[in-house]
Amino acid sequence: MRPQPDFIHEFVAGSSERTLLLLHGTGGNERDLIPLGRELDPRAALLSPRGKVLENGMPRFFRRLAEGVFDLEDLRKRTHELADFVIAAAEHYEIDMKKIVAVGYSNGANIAASMLLLRPEILPAAILFRAMVPLVPETQPNLSSVRVLIGAGTLDPIVPASEAKQLAELLRRAGADVTIRSFEGGHELTADDIDAAREWLMTLR
Numbered sequence: 026m027r028p029q030p031d032f033i034h035e036f037v038a039g040s041s042e043r044t045l046l047l048l049h050g051t052g053g054n055e056r057d058l059i060p061l062g063r064e065l066d067p068r069a070a071l072l073s074p075r076g077k078v079l080e081n082g083m084p085r086f087f088r089r090l091a092e093g094v095f096d097l098e099d100l101r102k103r104t105h106e107l108a109d110f111v112i113a114a115a116e117h118y119e120i121d122m123k124k125i126v127a128v129g130y131s132n133g134a135n136i137a138a139s140m141l142l143l144r145p146e147i148l149p150a151a152i153l154f155r156a157m158v159p160l161v162p163e164t165q166p167n168l169s170s171v172r173v174l175i176g177a178g179t180l181d182p183i184v185p186a187s188e189a190k191q192l193a194e195l196l197r198r199a200g201a202d203v204t205i206r207s208f209e210g211g212h213e214l215t216a217d218d219i220d221a222a223r224e225w226l227m228t229l230r
């Protein structure tokens with residue numbers, strides 16, 4: 026029997042080989058980023074899971090102890106759980122894993138970054154909007170064929186500009202090709218983020 030994708034999720038079929046793995050922010054759900062996914066790439070398939078952790082009723086992808094202070098044990102466990110979901114979903118929906126691009130916002134970007142660091146075989150490319158350094162792995166992954174776009178807000182009260190730069194450096198040390206773009210604004214997504222992500226996606230094979 027095929028493994029079943031075991032997160033509540035949406036899957037929208039596409040007309041190209043690409044699949045965007047959409048990872049929402051705190052308090053979001055599997056429907057939240059579908060319009061963003063369509064805007065970024067109208068032809069891609071969309072796979073959008075809902076985070077399994079609840080914080081005061083708000084779905085997240087892993088537990089945190091305070092704003093920006095993560096429960097690292099839970100983060101590791103949830104990262105592997107999400108990576109295994111991607112594998113199961115790829116089999117179930119016949120997704121080409123070489124054509125997956127993660128698109129994460131805030132908490133979703135943090136778990137995508139964690140997946141790059143702990144399960145480097147899963148994601149060939151990722152767009153990380155308002156991401157932090159989720160953890161520093163014990164062994165450096167090989168990300169030499171991975172491409173990453175980080176979208177930061179110059180006035181983000183949750184993710185200081187220095188944190189986005191640290192994440193870019195951590196991923197670059199592991200060999201990833203990282204583009205970092207900063208936009209005037211806070212933690213929320215801006216039209217400039219979306220334009221930059223759309224352009225960056227066009228540079229992927």
Ligand code: MLT
Binds near residue numbers: 050089092093
């Ligand atoms: C996180 O918990 O992942 C970050 O603090 C971002 C957020 O979700 O607010």
